Amino acid sequence: MTKNLRVKTGKAIDETYRISFKFNGSTYYGFKGDTLASALLANDIHLVGRSFKYHRPRGIMTAGSEEPNAIVQLHNDSSRTEPNVRATEIEIYEGLEASSQNCWPSVKFDIGGINNLLSPLLPAGFYYKTFMWPASFWEKYEYFIRRSAGLGKSPTTPDPDIYEHKYIHCDVLVIGAGISGIMAAKIAAKNGLKTLLIEEKPNLGGSTIYQNSDHFKINNQNSGSWLEKEINEIKKLKNLEIKTRTSVAAYHGYNFLLARENLTDHLPINQRKDKTRHKLLKIRAKKVITATGSIERPMIFDNNDRPGILLSSAIKRFADYFGVACGEKNILFTNNDSAYETAISLIQKGINIEAIIDNREEVNSKLIYEVEKNNIKIFKGYTVTDTSGYKRINKISIMQLSKDGQKVVGSKIILSCDCLGVSGGWTPAVHLFTQSGGKLKFREDDQVFIPNIYPSDQLSIGACNGDFTLDEILVNTPKSLIDYLNIKNTEYDNLEISSSTNKSKRNIWLLPSDKILGKTKSFVDYQNDATAKDIKLALREGFRSIEHVKRYTTTGMGTDQGKLGNMHALGIISETAGAKMGELGTTTFRPPYTPLTFGTIVGRNVGEYFDIFRKTPIHDWHVEHKAEFENVGQWKRAWYYPKENENMHKAVQRESKAARESAGILDASTLGKIDIQGTDASEFLNRVYTNAWSKLAVGKCRYGLMLNEDGMVYDDGVTTRLGENHYIMTTTTGGAANVMGKLEDYLQTEWPELDVYLTSVTDHFATLSVCGPNSKKIVSEVIPDLDFSDESFPHMSFKNTKIGKINCRVMRISFTGEHSYEINVQANYGKSVWEKCMEAGKNFNITPYGTETMHLLRAEKGFIIVGQDTDATMTPIDLQMDWIVSKKKYDFIGKRSLYRSDTIREDRKQLVGLLTDNPNEVLEEGAQIVADINKSPIEMLGHVTSSYYSPNLKKSIALGVVRGGKNMMGQKLIIPMEKKNINVTVADTVFLDKENKRLNA
Amino acid sequence: MFIINCPYCGEREQSEFKAGGEAHIVRPKQPTELSDDEWAEYLFMRKNIKGIQFERWNHTHGCRKWFNMVRDTSNDEIKAVYKMGEKPPVE
């Protein structure tokens, strides 16, 4: 049976509200207000996990988000199970199920524990050194590492919870609602500033709120009671918003912060339905006041990681706040006065203290005097040298420190205990400050890094700024707020303060032992099992930069980012290497401060909301007619329209034949459309396309190729002259936005003298293309008033007309090589015009075709697709499209690059046609092309860019880029595939109707 | 994420903008008269300064205007923004 270690009612606990929960399969009870950690400790459970590398038993060590050991897996079901939850942060609720994460098969019997016995074989850099060789063994190692390492289990089915993102703008953001944060929030809000106060814990007040002793008084009340009144007052302030259970994850430049608000994790499961679980707050604050407090330092001595060893401040919090005694035979070990505050709290609660071990030889403060009055033995000038107890501490060894603190002297004293509280002083929580780009300075007096240079409009106050004692906080906070907020005074300017703490401290980063270092296990990073010995080994092996030592030893690389031990690691490096702490610098703290769930990051952008998708005005028709869709940029384009049981190949063969034999219809609405107007529009086109535009008559269309300034093909499309100073340009579907951006760039920055205006009109029009020998008959029926005769309406020309009352632009242009018309109408008429065409084409077997057939038909004609047959390394010359490059024009974008020494090389990759010796063999796009299969290494000449079986030619056709391909016409090449080599012949890129007879058929 | 003071619209979130590389590189008026090396200098060579850098930005999801910015790349402080064609601020 477990013991009940509940003492007098804690501040946060509602003893009338009992909650049952499960831990590692057994049922326990706690009270409303308990964290999982406090509830376990009340049941005398310390052992909660195993360490990462040595699988040493580990217990709860802290009472907050800095916890390295008590990491649990929550829930059992496949959609909600969650790894890496800190037991010190999760509040218990009815139905909570948690289990130890880093142990296999169970926390009490753990196979990985054998690593502890093998630890002389597992030094720093072990993973790097061992598992790298032989490489083929990695898979075997990995199985064991993954199985036995504490990475937890991820959910295997979709997350059913709701997550949200929210933007918040405020004048002042205060992070942390300890005493200094509460003062700051009150002052800011009372001075008319819109203020947001954020606190990671469920309640306000930090560690002061449970400070209930006569040693700390403000205006003659104990500090806890004083603060409680302040909290009640700020809750009434109108322009102050308070968010609890909310932790700032990231502090970016320009005071942009991300915070996670936890809304339901503390509720019983049955009260969570339909509620938002986490909210990601995107906060933009004019001013940020950081009041994130400080984290107590552990002490580095042999076997300092046993269950039952906690931070002294955590023991105090568990007693005062949760009403839980962490042990019945407590010993405190300290180098400063903080442990005596804990001692006084324990005495008040009637919890037994066996002894206090203090590094300092001379100690005198009111606090210590009071502890001594209670007949508690204090070992002054002593240190702990070792501990014992496998799953729970049961004894410690102590010895006297030499004068210089480098050695232990005298004889060993053994003391028995079941809980050891350690206090190595305090480390300001500067993580967010440094994330924001702030620069720290080192304060020699008490060996801490504190904020020095602020990168944005912000201020650090309280313990995170190095003010650890009550009087420092109460005096300095109002002063710095007066400066920072530019106000005359605050209500806190004349507080009466009495505090008994003495600031003296004896800092020894690595405590001496009677054993040699090689025989000790003094942990610096508990979660990653990095010891003082590992750090010294890394230095011996030549690592000097702290960032390198960190990676080599994995110190500070766990989910807790080494919040407890980073300073000791630095201290040990500095002492060993003989460098000054201030000059070493610190490692970088990266967001998130505490881990975020994926759900929080993603918010509502899941499923169909994952990314925007664009639908054409004819989309619904394609859906009704069972089209398969493909994603082109953000567009959903009809890919092919399978009939009955057709697969893609069969559907495409049918569609392609129909388009050439009678009539096909394509939804081309996704093509980019840019309206170009202005007196210099023709000159503008001259400069952006490779060919000449000045002489294009009104009512005519022309194909254009656009290059980058480096001479590589960027985009292509047909542009039509609608009027003297008016053009409509079409771009590729995927390139539309980029082309628009590029044209604007040149207009605004290089040629501001041109009178040209650009408007993106892609979404304004529905575009449908009717092609095939019967296309003219079909469109004549849809638009009976228009003269479709070849004389009046030849290829590459344009007509403005009407379908009934609907304005309509018709271009006679072709991307298939067939006689075809492109009809543009206002977008919302698109579907009805499409349906009209389908009706008119009924007798001609008009066949809707998708992008796949479009690609096949254009490949038969050797028309390129920018981005498929080109890849930003192809010039028009490489594409054998010399005809479109004007020799006469003085300049256009990319012209000069076309005769750089590199672009005129004869052996560049050039676009050619490829015909397989076996006409039924269809090549794979992307396949490599070689000439000599026997040469070693085989020389790669290029690759296949487009490949299809042409139903119209009844053979396989392909386009590819081949080094020097232009001069290889008729030559045999080889496509080596996994199972066979395919023989091909280099051919012309135009496979069908080279004479363009079909355009006028 | 920066707050950028668009010279046409005022202060907006960085997510509305797109960076466009180094500023004040003028496209040669007569490219055909340049040697390969001179053209390559214009085409490829860009400074990558730690410190004060002049760069082009575009308010893509706003007024679509291009403008120039002086930014300290070591701490992302924006020292000035000014319209295309305007002279860069001295100092």
Ligand SMILES: [Zn+2]
């Ligand atoms: Zn703007």
